[in-house]
Amino acid sequence: MKKVFITVISLQARNGLEKLVYHPVGFQFLEKERETSFPIVPVIAEHLDRKEEIEVIAVRFKNQDVADNYQYFLGELKELGIGEEQIKVVEMPENQNNDTIEQVFMDLIRAIPNHSEIRACVTFGTKPISVVITTALSLIDKLLSDVEVDGIYYGEIPRVDGKAKKEEAKIYDMSILMELGGVINQLYEMDFNDPLSSLEQLLR
Secondary structure (H helix, E strand, C coil): EEEEEEEEEECCCHCCCCCCCCCCCCCCCCCCCEECCCCCCCCHCCCCCCCHHHEEEEECCHHHHHHHHHHHHHHHHCCCCCEEEEEEEEEEEECCCCHHHHHHHHHHHHHCCEEEEEEEECCCHHHHHHHHHHHHHHHHCCCCCCEEEEEEEEECEEECCCCCCCCHEEECCCCCCHHCCCCHHHHHHHCCHHHHHHHHHHHC
């Protein structure tokens, strides 16, 4: 299976990107002190056993800061031995109207091959784009063949009084929501009288 990694390129000014260590919450990285400006990079680094089967999808807005950050992202991937030929770009205008959202949704789906293990990062970009990616992944198994969503990651830098506590940066895997969705679908198909109570009993 292809190993597909999805990320959004940061909208920050190029000099606003900083390298720091993202500490995983509820799971582990083999390399615990990897510094990066992109939370998806340590996730990719954990899955280099079949490097030739890796494909990266980069969602990026059309502006110069994002173009500069994309070049920096390419540099971090190069350090992992991943070349630009392994990257697909889903580009979008800064206008996030319904037509744009629909187009990005479809472009993202089309960029993912059948027979894929998918891991996505929704740290960067705008809130609508995070929703687009999460929604696409929640429906992907109904549109493509033999696909698995194995991780949805969010990198957080805690702040106190407006100041970033970079040494406490964290990365979360929110794919538990996909698992809950699968359980809920099963309960629905089994036609329980009270599916919510059944779900609550399963989660105890």
